[in-house]
Amino acid sequence: MQISATGIGKKFNRRSIFREVDFSVETGEVFGIIGRNGSGKSTLLRIIGGLLSPSAGSISYGINGTDVSVEHLHRVMGYAAPYLTLYEEFSAAENIALYAKIRGLQKGSSDIAALLDRVGLPTDRKDPIRAYSSGMMQRMKLIFSILHEPPLLLLDEPISNLDREGMAVVYDIVAEQKKTGTVIIATNDDEDIAQCDRTLRVEGRA
Amino acid sequence: MWWKLLLFFWIAAFSAVGLVTPIAGSLTELSMIAQWSAEKAIPVKFRTAGEPVSAEDGGWVIRGTDKHGHDADFHFSAIPENAGTRDGYLATARYDTTAHRVEVVEVLGEYPGFSFPFIPGLEERAKIIFFHVPMAWMTVVAFLVSMWFGIQYLRKKDLEDDFRSVASAGLGLLFCVLATTTGSLWAKFNWGSFWNWDPRQTSIFVLLLVYGAYFALRSAVEIEEKKATLSAVYNIIAAATVPFFIFIMPRIMPGLHPGSADDNSAGPVVSSGGMDAIMRFVLYSMLGGFLVLYGWLMRIQGRLHRIKLKRAELAP
Amino acid sequence: MLKQAFAIFWKDLASELRTRYAINALLMFVVVTLAVIMFALVGETLSPGALTGMLWVVMFFAAMSGLSRSFVAEEERGTSMTLQLLATPTAIYLGKLLFNLLLVLALNIFIVLLFLLTMDQFTVAQIDLFWFVILLGSIGIASATTIIAAIIAKANTKGTLFPVLSFPVILPLLMAGISATKIAVEEPMWDTVWPDLQLLGSYIVVVITISFLLFEFVWKD
Numbered sequence: 001m002q003i004s005a006t007g008i009g010k011k012f013n014r015r016s017i018f019r020e021v022d023f024s025v026e027t028g029e030v031f032g033i034i035g036r037n038g039s040g041k042s043t044l045l046r047i048i049g050g051l052l053s054p055s056a057g058s059i060s061y062g063i064n065g066t067d068v069s070v071e072h073l074h075r076v077m078g079y080a081a082p083y084l085t086l087y088e089e090f091s092a093a094e095n096i097a098l099y100a101k102i103r104g105l106q107k108g109s110s111d112i113a114a115l116l117d118r119v120g121l122p123t124d125r126k127d128p129i130r131a132y133s134s135g136m137m138q139r140m141k142l143i144f145s146i147l148h149e150p151p152l153l154l155l156d157e158p159i160s161n162l163d164r165e166g167m168a169v170v171y172d173i174v175a176e177q178k179k180t181g182t183v184i185i186a187t188n189d190d191e192d193i194a195q196c197d198r199t200l201r202v203e204g205r206a
Numbered sequence: 207m208w209w210k211l212l213l214f215f216w217i218a219a220f221s222a223v224g225l226v227t228p229i230a231g232s233l234t235e236l237s238m239i240a241q242w243s244a245e246k247a248i249p250v251k252f253r254t255a256g257e258p259v260s261a262e263d264g265g266w267v268i269r270g271t272d273k274h275g276h277d278a279d280f281h282f283s284a285i286p287e288n289a290g291t292r293d294g295y296l297a298t299a300r301y302d303t304t305a306h307r308v309e310v311v312e313v314l315g316e317y318p319g320f321s322f323p324f325i326p327g328l329e330e331r332a333k334i335i336f337f338h339v340p341m342a343w344m345t346v347v348a349f350l351v352s353m354w355f356g357i358q359y360l361r362k363k364d365l366e367d368d369f370r371s372v373a374s375a376g377l378g379l380l381f382c383v384l385a386t387t388t389g390s391l392w393a394k395f396n397w398g399s400f401w402n403w404d405p406r407q408t409s410i411f412v413l414l415l416v417y418g419a420y421f422a423l424r425s426a427v428e429i430e431e432k433k434a435t436l437s438a439v440y441n442i443i444a445a446a447t448v449p450f451f452i453f454i455m456p457r458i459m460p461g462l463h464p465g466s467a468d469d470n471s472a473g474p475v476v477s478s479g480g481m482d483a484i485m486r487f488v489l490y491s492m493l494g495g496f497l498v499l500y501g502w503l504m505r506i507q508g509r510l511h512r513i514k515l516k517r518a519e520l521a522p
Numbered sequence: 523m524l525k526q527a528f529a530i531f532w533k534d535l536a537s538e539l540r541t542r543y544a545i546n547a548l549l550m551f552v553v554v555t556l557a558v559i560m561f562a563l564v565g566e567t568l569s570p571g572a573l574t575g576m577l578w579v580v581m582f583f584a585a586m587s588g589l590s591r592s593f594v595a596e597e598e599r600g601t602s603m604t605l606q607l608l609a610t611p612t613a614i615y616l617g618k619l620l621f622n623l624l625l626v627l628a629l630n631i632f633i634v635l636l637f638l639l640t641m642d643q644f645t646v647a648q649i650d651l652f653w654f655v656i657l658l659g660s661i662g663i664a665s666a667t668t669i670i671a672a673i674i675a676k677a678n679t680k681g682t683l684f685p686v687l688s689f690p691v692i693l694p695l696l697m698a699g700i701s702a703t704k705i706a707v708e709e710p711m712w713d714t715v716w717p718d719l720q721l722l723g724s725y726i727v728v729v730i731t732i733s734f735l736l737f738e739f740v741w742k743d
Contacts, residue, residue: 011431012429012430012431013428013429013430013431014365014430014515046743049607051603051606051607051742051743052742052743053363053742055363055431071610072610074606074607074608074609074610077607079607083600083603084600084603084604084607085599085600085601085603085604086601086604087533087537087601087604088599089537089540089541090536090537090540098529098533099608101529101532102526102529102530102533102608102609103526103608103609104525104526104529144604144607360736360739412690412693415689415690416690418686419686419687419689419690422683422686422687423673423674423677423683423687426674426677426678426679426683427676427677427678428678432676432743435739435740436673436676436677436740438739439669439673439736439739439740440670440673440687442732442736443669443670443691443729443732443733443736444690444691446728446729446732447666447690447691447692447694447725447728447729448690448694450694450695450698450721450724450725450728451693451694453717453721454694454697454698454701454721455697
């Protein structure tokens with residue numbers, strides 16, 4: 001997945017968060033977005049993910065030379081972030097089945113168990129995920145982001161709320177993704193930054 | 207600067223013409239009124255076609271011609287001043303169906319060069335048309351302009367377009383309130399109550415609700431960009447559904463307004479092409495004046511907006 | 523796209539059946555409103571035409587208290603971004619429209635049945651036309667309120683804003699619906715009711731078309 005962004009700027013209430021951001025990312029890269037708190041890392045990541053429209057500039061996406069429009073970006077992109085909320089009234093398996101169904105994927109119970117196992121969640125819990133701890137919730141969000149094996153993975157502070165074992169799961173996913181696709185991480189954590197091939201510093205207002 | 211002065215004089219002059227021009231009927235209206243009420247006197251104008259002759263039952267009779275060229279005897283109780291030298295009169299009068307002559311009640315003045323027609327049921331109250339109708343039109347114009355800039359905002363995401371959309375909606379609300387107030391005051395005197403749920407009253411009431419909802423929505427969203435998008439979308443939805451009233455209302459309610467679909471008594475006021483030429487000229491002049499006034503108010507709001515942005519150091 | 527829309531529809535339905543967030547409160551709302559009307563009308567004899575007006579008032583307020591739920595819930599729980607990452611805006615709008623349609627149909631059928639059972643004076647001259655008008659009216663209410671619900675879900679004062687924004691938009695539908703229901707209740711004549719039915723139909727087509735065009739702007743931040 002190739003991404004190239006030119007002259008990206010974002011304003012809220014007429015005030016500029018950041019302006020004139022240019023970068024490009026190639027397949028097989030782990031790209032880091034770093035910056036102080038409030039510099040607009042998450043905002044930039046949301047713009048890259050097509051969740052927000054930029055106030056200025058444009059981004060183009062391509063897979064092996066064919067363009068992908070923003071409308072269809074969600075099909076080829078996985079996204080995990082602290083500000084995402086999953087459907088807490090459903091159990092873990094029901095959540096995964098739901099996402100698969102909306103995406104039009106066939107996932108049997110063995111596929112679901114394998115996914116839960118991969119991120120280190122129990123496979124036999126039937127209760128709503130409302131009761132899950134924040135670390136377990138973060139692992140659920142990782143499943144949400146890799147369920148459809150997307151060529152592009154966007155991770156916002158991926159190791160927040162996670163223990164050592166959880167961090168290993170994240171870096172395993174990143175390493176796996178790097179083989180065939182692209183990863184963009186927005187973070188301030190040194191261990192995350194160590195995973196990145198290149199970084200971009202966002203200098204927004206504080 | 208000069209055009210603002212011109213605009214001021216334009217509106218002032220046509221307001222004066224609209225208000226001062228006398229209303230004067232003809233023999234047609236006199237005989238029409240006589241069928242409904244023997245006592246009611248209405249303003250008429252007529253030219254004298256002969257010398258005053260003393261009548262057998264007292265008073266004086268002058269042969270006269272109304273504006274359509276119809277002749278009749280006009281009976282005065284006392285001989286009017288300069289009777290022999292005047293070429294016409296504006297007077298209140300009624301038609302005496304037994305004596306077959308016009309009873310002049312009070313002489314108001316000379317034969318006026320131009321006048322507005324007498325419309326049974328409206329009379330002097332017809333003059334509201336020069337103020338009320340332009341206000342109602344401006345309400346709709348402002349609403350359409352607001353929607354147009356709303357669409358432009360959705361296309362180009364330029365907050366200046368949003369500003370124009372709000373400014374126009376604000377003026378639309380002002381004109382809407384003015385049109386509603388003048389209209390319902392008038393309705394009290396003409397139709398007997400302030401509010402009658404006539405189709406056009408209902409439509410303007412709904413427009414008032416739409417404008418109210420539009421501003422309520424805007425004040426409930428904090429991020430300017432989101433505020434602009436949501437209010438533009440609401441504006442377009444409202445503009446798509448309000449026209450349904452044109453089809454639904456006449457089925458539910460009979461129209462009271464002149465020119466309503468089921469109205470055949472409106473006579474010469476607004477029935478298409480039938481409006482008196484002078485009235486139409488004054489009305490269109492006032493419409494033009496209001497349109498320029500609207501443009502001017504938009505400009506003032508634009509300047510105020512730029513000053514505010516500059517003070518907040520947000521000017522683009 | 524249709525598959526996605528149905529998946530979202532099933533998600534909302536399963537969520538509603540599990541939490542009973544809207545439906546229990548809504549059914550109670552209807553019962554309470556009808557009880558208030560009956561207490562207010564003790565000993566009064568009202569024409570079926572006047573009761574038709576009452577029926578629509580109950581249907582309108584039931585819709586106003588329940589139909590914003592599906593969008594407001596996504597926004598309040600913070601799941602709207604999750605949904606945005608899963609499906610196209612068109613599929614989401616369609617899924618929500620289907621859910622609202624089911625909810626409003628269930629609600630209106632419940633209201634009408636209660637009305638027919640409890641109001642002795644409410645007799646319907648032509649029952650099939652009557653139900654057809656209720657069906658069209660329900661579709662109309664669902665189509666108009668879905669996009670308005672999407673708008674107010676993004677605003678701060680969601681609850682109070684919903685009826686304020688909905689009323690001017692939904693008023694033509696209410697008037698045509700009341701007029702058509704009255705004809706069905708009092709003196710059914712196909713040629714008098716036909717313009718109302720045309721109006722209801724074209725209103726639904728216009729509102730749904732414009733909602734499809736505009737929903738993406740509302741939905742995306």
